[in-house]
Amino acid sequence: MSGDAKISAVLETLLAAKLVQQDEQGVGYAKSGMHHELLCPAEAIRAAATVYREAGFFLEMVTCLDLRETARRMRLVYTFNRLGPAERHRLFVDLAEVKPFEPSPNVKSNATPATDPPALPQCAPSISSVYPAADWFEREIFDMFGVQFSEHPNLKRLLLPEDADFHALLRDFGRVEDADQGEGGRGV
Amino acid sequence: MTATTRAKTNYLVTVLGGLFSLLAGMLITLRNLFRRPVTEQYPKSKPALSKNFRSAIALVRFEETQTHDCVACMQCVQICPSFCIAIEGDKPEGLKRKRATEFHVDYALCSVCGLCIDVCPTNTLKYSRVYDQVAYRRDAFVYDLLTEFRDAEVAYLEKARQEAAAKEAAKQAAAAARANKDTAPAAANASKELEND
Amino acid sequence: MPTRAKAGAVSERQHSKLGDAPLPETYHLNMGPQHPSMHGVLRLVLHLDGERILDVDPVIGYAHRAHEKMAEHRNYLMFLPNTSRVDYLSGMIYNLAYCQAVEKMLEIEVPERAEYIRVICSELNRISSHLLWFGTFLLDIGGITPFLYAFDDREQILEILDRVTGSRLTYCYGRFGGLTEDVDTTFLDQTRAFVKRLRERLPEYHALVTGNVIFRGRCEGVGVIDQHVALAYGVTGPCLRAAGIAFDVRRAEPYGIYDRFEFDIPTEQSGDALARYKVRVAEIEQSLRIIEQAVAQIPDGPIMPDKPKKRFKPAAGELYFAVESARGQFGIYIVSDGSEIPFRIKLRTPSFSNLAAMPAVLPQTTIADTIAIVGSIDVVIPEIDR
Numbered sequence: 001m002s003g004d005a006k007i008s009a010v011l012e013t014l015l016a017a018k019l020v021q022q023d024e025q026g027v028g029y030a031k032s033g034m035h036h037e038l039l040c041p042a043e044a045i046r047a048a049a050t051v052y053r054e055a056g057f058f059l060e061m062v063t064c065l066d067l068r069e070t071a072r073r074m075r076l077v078y079t080f081n082r083l084g085p086a087e088r089h090r091l092f093v094d095l096a097e098v099k100p101f102e103p104s105p106n107v108k109s110n111a112t113p114a115t116d117p118p119a120l121p122q123c124a125p126s127i128s129s130v131y132p133a134a135d136w137f138e139r140e141i142f143d144m145f146g147v148q149f150s151e152h153p154n155l156k157r158l159l160l161p162e163d164a165d166f167h168a169l170l171r172d173f174g175r176v177e178d179a180d181q182g183e184g185g186r187g188v
Numbered sequence: 189m190t191a192t193t194r195a196k197t198n199y200l201v202t203v204l205g206g207l208f209s210l211l212a213g214m215l216i217t218l219r220n221l222f223r224r225p226v227t228e229q230y231p232k233s234k235p236a237l238s239k240n241f242r243s244a245i246a247l248v249r250f251e252e253t254q255t256h257d258c259v260a261c262m263q264c265v266q267i268c269p270s271f272c273i274a275i276e277g278d279k280p281e282g283l284k285r286k287r288a289t290e291f292h293v294d295y296a297l298c299s300v301c302g303l304c305i306d307v308c309p310t311n312t313l314k315y316s317r318v319y320d321q322v323a324y325r326r327d328a329f330v331y332d333l334l335t336e337f338r339d340a341e342v343a344y345l346e347k348a349r350q351e352a353a354a355k356e357a358a359k360q361a362a363a364a365a366r367a368n369k370d371t372a373p374a375a376a377n378a379s380k381e382l383e384n385d
Numbered sequence: 386m387p388t389r390a391k392a393g394a395v396s397e398r399q400h401s402k403l404g405d406a407p408l409p410e411t412y413h414l415n416m417g418p419q420h421p422s423m424h425g426v427l428r429l430v431l432h433l434d435g436e437r438i439l440d441v442d443p444v445i446g447y448a449h450r451a452h453e454k455m456a457e458h459r460n461y462l463m464f465l466p467n468t469s470r471v472d473y474l475s476g477m478i479y480n481l482a483y484c485q486a487v488e489k490m491l492e493i494e495v496p497e498r499a500e501y502i503r504v505i506c507s508e509l510n511r512i513s514s515h516l517l518w519f520g521t522f523l524l525d526i527g528g529i530t531p532f533l534y535a536f537d538d539r540e541q542i543l544e545i546l547d548r549v550t551g552s553r554l555t556y557c558y559g560r561f562g563g564l565t566e567d568v569d570t571t572f573l574d575q576t577r578a579f580v581k582r583l584r585e586r587l588p589e590y591h592a593l594v595t596g597n598v599i600f601r602g603r604c605e606g607v608g609v610i611d612q613h614v615a616l617a618y619g620v621t622g623p624c625l626r627a628a629g630i631a632f633d634v635r636r637a638e639p640y641g642i643y644d645r646f647e648f649d650i651p652t653e654q655s656g657d658a659l660a661r662y663k664v665r666v667a668e669i670e671q672s673l674r675i676i677e678q679a680v681a682q683i684p685d686g687p688i689m690p691d692k693p694k695k696r697f698k699p700a701a702g703e704l705y706f707a708v709e710s711a712r713g714q715f716g717i718y719i720v721s722d723g724s725e726i727p728f729r730i731k732l733r734t735p736s737f738s739n740l741a742a743m744p745a746v747l748p749q750t751t752i753a754d755t756i757a758i759v760g761s762i763d764v765v766i767p768e769i770d771r
Contacts, residue, residue: 027702031702031704032702032703032704032705033489033704033705033706033707034703034705056616058615058616058617058619059619060619060714060716060733061705061716061718061731061733063718063729063731065720065728065729066729070722077703077718077731079705079716079718083616083625083630083632083637084632084637085637085638086634086637086638086707088705090703090705131617131619132617132618132741132742132745133617133618133619133738133741135741136737136738136741144453157446158445158446159445159446159449159770159771160446160449161446168451168454169453169454169457169729171457174454
């Protein structure tokens with residue numbers, strides 16, 4: 001639960017429509033800087049974003065966490081905030097289960113490969129039709145993590161070169177141990 | 189007022205306004221014409237370096253030893269975000285403490301964050317005050333910090349060795365004295381026995 | 386949509402993103418990445434009909450240095466020097482923001498004196514950033530003299546900060562729990578003198594620039610970012626306040642000791658380049674007010690906790706920490722997996738969102754206006770590319 005933070009009107013709407021649910025592992029504003037910590041299924045994110053848009057929130061940030069090593073998932077993180085006294089809503093959107101990446105030979109990993117996992121790329125609905133701000137954020141995530149966004153008007157690389165064949169922020173890219181084993185250099 | 193006259197008046201206002209802002213600008217320029225110039229004529233006049241000026245790191249020369257005190261603990265090597273410090277250390281013959289034998293800093297990589305200075309346990313790191321390094325090759329920025337300490341280091345090690353030896357000798361003497369004390373009665377008895385024979 | 390037909394342009398027709406009406410032949414113009422008025426390495430692909438812009442496609446990434454990737458390979462302390470290089474014009478604010486974020490994570494108490502010094506340095510840094518913007522913006526639209534005056538004043542700030550921090554631009558002054566160096570009375574005297582000096586100079590700036598007919602002609606009604614666009618794109622900072630929304634992180638979510646100072650949040654209603662100019666100049670005055678109060682109230686005491694943390698492992702979890710940089714809301718999102726090395730650090734930079742709004746602002750303006758508009762939103766490209 002998100003501590004003793006007051007349940008806001010927009011959160012009530014979202015909970016009533018069953019678009020989001022409270023994150024049981026939330027630690028509250030004092031520790032995480034998030035007033036409300038929520039979970040949202042991927043297929044509901046666009047509807048949830050619409051509720052925030054109508055309530056006058058702005059999209060503060062979208063980012064991605066590569067949790068394949070520990071949770072076999074990629075996770076999108078959205079934060080919405082008000083342009084007034086802060087009320088930050090954090091939404092975790094877990095994507096479909098994937099194969100954990102090959103651990104580096106030097107790293108001990110407890111993760112065992114899933115039985116029949118889908119490979120990358122993963123896909124989530126784009127919210128750029130609701131928040132134009134998401135356009136660049138989603139392009140950056142596609143660029144750095146390889147996550148696809150359905151119905152994105154212009155999903156191409158943002159920061160890396162157009163002809164790059166890698167996604168730089170994946171945890172199995174540019175590992176120091178790999179570089180030390182290979183051609184030398186630190187790889188970062 | 190018809191549209192034409194209004195347009196004419198607006199035009200006049202714009203022209204007068206433009207003239208006024210031109211004069212206002214000129215006036216400021218004129219005022220500044222009589223102010224002291226603020227340009228520093230580097231390199232003819234060199235400004236003083238600020239007191240905390242950060243540049244490539246250097247080793248501190250301590251008063252009492254006349255040399256540095258790098259013990260090659262490698263803490264700065266580990267904390268350096270730019271991986272620009274390389275140190276080798278060894279225990280000098282006759283000494284128990286490690287000393288640095290090689291200390292290289294690649295200033296081309298350094299970001300003068302000062303983390304190495306923070307972690308140094310012997311406070312032997314400081315910022316140098318060089319600011320006008322120029323070179324045609326990158327490796328010219330790899331500084332060997334121990335060069336200026338080579339002679340002092342030899343003298344220091346010699347002195348330290350002597351001190352260590354003296355200390356060791358004193359320690360042995362003390363141990364021997366203690367041993368003598370313990371064995372003295374026995375020895376006396378032994379000599380008595382010898383006499384009796 | 387244009388009605389005038391161009392000779393020879395009828396054979397090849399394109400459909401613009403803006404509508405389905407057929408257009409006369411358009412052509413593409415690359416503005417940047419190497420262009421004297423594109424700050425840093427910004428490239429705008431302009432789709433033009435004559436001088437009129439139909440569509441714009443900002444291309445970024447030329448200054449991408451992978452700061453977020455670097456964060457995954459070094460411990461929390463080692464990321465410190467990276468922070469001020471994200472936005473080199475308000476490096477102090479970024480550096481201290483990162484320190485504050487990690488302090489919040491580790492629940493470190495910062496000594497009072499250090500808090501005050503942080504506020505003074507951050508506000509000085511904000512002024513220096515605004516002064517640089519003032520100079521270069523006017524340079525972009527053709528006024529060379531104000532640039533020299535602004536840089537003279539900015540130089541004073543750089544010297545004050547250089548004396549304490551040892552750097553002029555990419556400060557690494559903060560440490561977890563405090564600062565590297567204490568300030569002395571000379572610093573406080575210099576700061577007071579600077580506040581006085583800039584107060585005397587500001588009327589001169591206004592006389593030189595604010596009332597200038599040419600300047601107003603270039604800026605008034607140009608590049609309007611209204612509240613609707615600002616909200617849709619997450620625009621923050623002076624660009625948002627110029628649209629009439631008094632949102633400032635220092636007020637909305639006070640960090641450090643900002644809740645102890647009196648200051649106003651300057652706003653304008655029109656949302657054009659002139660409004661952004663006015664907001665920034667008014668912000669310089671407000672920053673001077675904050676500095677004045679902080680210098681008057683600064684207590685004696687230590688600047689670092691008794692036992693600064695050298696090696697630590699923050700508990701697994703996440704943290705979002707936001708500060709008001711010179712360009713808007715700068716957010717740091719840190720995810721810890723309980724080890725010495727951050728699992729992920731995401732930097733939410735204000736220029737990223739502010740520049741993303743350009744495709745909504747630039748169409749239907751002209752190339753000459755582009756210079757004024759992109760200049761007036763004050764983007765720092767390395768901050769966008771990270």
